Amino acid sequence: MALRRRFGNNSGMASFPRLVPLNAIPGFTDVLLTKPEITIGRSRTSDVYLEDPSISRLHARIRVQDGTHVIEDNRSLHGTKVNGKLVEAQPLAHNDVIELGVYALKFVTSQVGDSQTTLGNSDFDRMQLLLNVTRSINSSLALREVLEHVIDAVIQVTRAERGFLMTLSSNNALEFRIGRNCDRTELESDGLSVSLSIIDRVRSSESPVVLSDIEEGAESAYSPSVIGLGLRSVMCVPLKTNDRLIGLIYVDSHRRAKQFGDTDLSLFQSLANQAAIAIEKSQLYEQLQGYSSSLEEQVRDRTRDLVQANEELKLAYRELQEAQSEIIQSEKLAAIGRLAAGIAHEINSPLGVLTSNMDMLGQLARLEGSKPQDMLDDIAASSSAASSRLQHIVKAFEAFTGLDEAQLKLLNLNEVIDAALTLLQHEIPSRVRIVRNLGHVEAVRCAPGRIHQAFMNLLTNAVQSIEGEGFIELRSEQSKSHVRIIIRDSGRGMSAEQLARAFDPGFSPKRDRMKASLGLVITGQIVRDHRGEIHLDSTPGVGTTVTVTLPVQT
Numbered sequence: 001m002a003l004r005r006r007f008g009n010n011s012g013m014a015s016f017p018r019l020v021p022l023n024a025i026p027g028f029t030d031v032l033l034t035k036p037e038i039t040i041g042r043s044r045t046s047d048v049y050l051e052d053p054s055i056s057r058l059h060a061r062i063r064v065q066d067g068t069h070v071i072e073d074n075r076s077l078h079g080t081k082v083n084g085k086l087v088e089a090q091p092l093a094h095n096d097v098i099e100l101g102v103y104a105l106k107f108v109t110s111q112v113g114d115s116q117t118t119l120g121n122s123d124f125d126r127m128q129l130l131l132n133v134t135r136s137i138n139s140s141l142a143l144r145e146v147l148e149h150v151i152d153a154v155i156q157v158t159r160a161e162r163g164f165l166m167t168l169s170s171n172n173a174l175e176f177r178i179g180r181n182c183d184r185t186e187l188e189s190d191g192l193s194v195s196l197s198i199i200d201r202v203r204s205s206e207s208p209v210v211l212s213d214i215e216e217g218a219e220s221a222y223s224p225s226v227i228g229l230g231l232r233s234v235m236c237v238p239l240k241t242n243d244r245l246i247g248l249i250y251v252d253s254h255r256r257a258k259q260f261g262d263t264d265l266s267l268f269q270s271l272a273n274q275a276a277i278a279i280e281k282s283q284l285y286e287q288l289q290g291y292s293s294s295l296e297e298q299v300r301d302r303t304r305d306l307v308q309a310n311e312e313l314k315l316a317y318r319e320l321q322e323a324q325s326e327i328i329q330s331e332k333l334a335a336i337g338r339l340a341a342g343i344a345h346e347i348n349s350p351l352g353v354l355t356s357n358m359d360m361l362g363q364l365a366r367l368e369g370s371k372p373q374d375m376l377d378d379i380a381a382s383s384s385a386a387s388s389r390l391q392h393i394v395k396a397f398e399a400f401t402g403l404d405e406a407q408l409k410l411l412n413l414n415e416v417i418d419a420a421l422t423l424l425q426h427e428i429p430s431r432v433r434i435v436r437n438l439g440h441v442e443a444v445r446c447a448p449g450r451i452h453q454a455f456m457n458l459l460t461n462a463v464q465s466i467e468g469e470g471f472i473e474l475r476s477e478q479s480k481s482h483v484r485i486i487i488r489d490s491g492r493g494m495s496a497e498q499l500a501r502a503f504d505p506g507f508s509p510k511r512d513r514m515k516a517s518l519g520l521v522i523t524g525q526i527v528r529d530h531r532g533e534i535h536l537d538s539t540p541g542v543g544t545t546v547t548v549t550l551p552v553q554t
Helices: 117-119 124-135 141-159 196-205 224-228 262-314 318-362 370-400 415-426 448-465 495-501 512-528
Strands: 002-005 020-023 037-041 048-051 062-064 069-074 080-082 085-087 089-091 094-102 101-106 160-168 174-181 209-211 233-241 244-253 409-411 432-438 445-446 470-478 481-488 533-539 542-549
Touching: 002 542, 020 233, 037 512, 069 080, 069 085, 085 244, 094 209, 117 262, 141 160, 141 174, 141 244, 141 262, 174 244, 196 209, 196 244, 233 262, 244 262, 262 318, 318 370, 415 432, 415 448, 415 470, 415 481, 445 448, 448 470, 448 512, 495 533, 512 533
Parallel strands: 037 048, 432 470
Antiparallel strands: 002 048, 020 101, 037 062, 062 069, 069 089, 080 085, 080 094, 094 101, 160 174, 160 244, 209 233, 233 244, 409 445, 470 481, 481 542, 533 542
């Protein structure tokens, strides 16, 4: 991944505007706009060549119209943004930030001697950059993606040539997790040339180490490893949560010295704080997922053993009922595991937004002018949205609690569907479209926890039955004495034989069908306990429709 300038340098070009890259690209300064039209894209014939899969071959062009430079998007796959907004054609003003895929370029009309110095002196630009990268860190819970976001963000903020991230293992040993160059190419752990003395110093003191502008022949001032490795600049900070060291981040440069200042260190530490929180919550989420998967595997194994025992020993009907009760209890535990993973996912995302916003507020307090006010408005809006999301999640969680609660309450089944979708949102892939056709229905008297579990099971089965793109349609209808909920999916469907045994636990040795069958067994029992009916209609390759009818009880 590289950015290449195809024309001009800045000698004798003082009257021309230019594009200044905000990404760290060694040896690259800026692009002077010396022609009436320039092209930007992944084609090697482009004036500005951006070598990255996120860039289209002819991504955009900048042309002069009536003395004004205008950027035009060429129907690119990922679009072109100016100051964070997608545009088709947009006149450019001084200091506008153009985003093309992973790249950010600033349009500058005034002439200064060194574009790197201009960037370093703009506190607002660095704050905006930190806000963007902390949001990207909190955009995922997959640990590998979080680590990649973190190290790329660190290199972007510090403008170092390469960076490494290490975490502490369960036995308190430092483990290499990820290393990247400034062009985002991967670095392997074998044979890495890093200053172990600096790493040991940061780990033992839990304080940052900053070395700037290291000169050759300075053995007396620096450790032999720093000089021997030819390092020109090094910065290493600890990763800590709740005053507990969980790892460290290390960046350095070999080709040119980087003068790290107090602002660089402050931004690096702020980013490290956000990274530590994101890494810890990703590790927690993976543990919860593992716990949920383990419980589900135990349920499948126990179900298979019970079915085999039933066939071999011809157990009495009473013994089978007792065994089914044990299975149902195990499924409730698995449901709690899935719910815990869902809650961790749904709550941590808005919490990450709020956490990064609070950190940004502290940084913005030191700035003056109108631009920080715009960022404050942005932070306030995102914080409000995150708080509203948390309230919705907590409401859905409260509705699901009490799986064994027997007390009957009046409940609107439309609200049950919405709560289940909220808690299952992390399990519904983007390829599955949810279609709501929920009409006005009266409340039914039911046990809230058990009814929520029933519809969670039905929605989970519907999602898991769709292997490619598809949809799940949700309908609610009201008759004189009943409320009817219809869940129709475009999944793989079931044969007539499978339908006939759908409510028998583990009717098929196939793992996916045993899992779906167990959910249907529990759901069927819950519906019947509420004096309701459940009906299945399915066609292989077309999909399945589940109809649940419950009486309106006053």
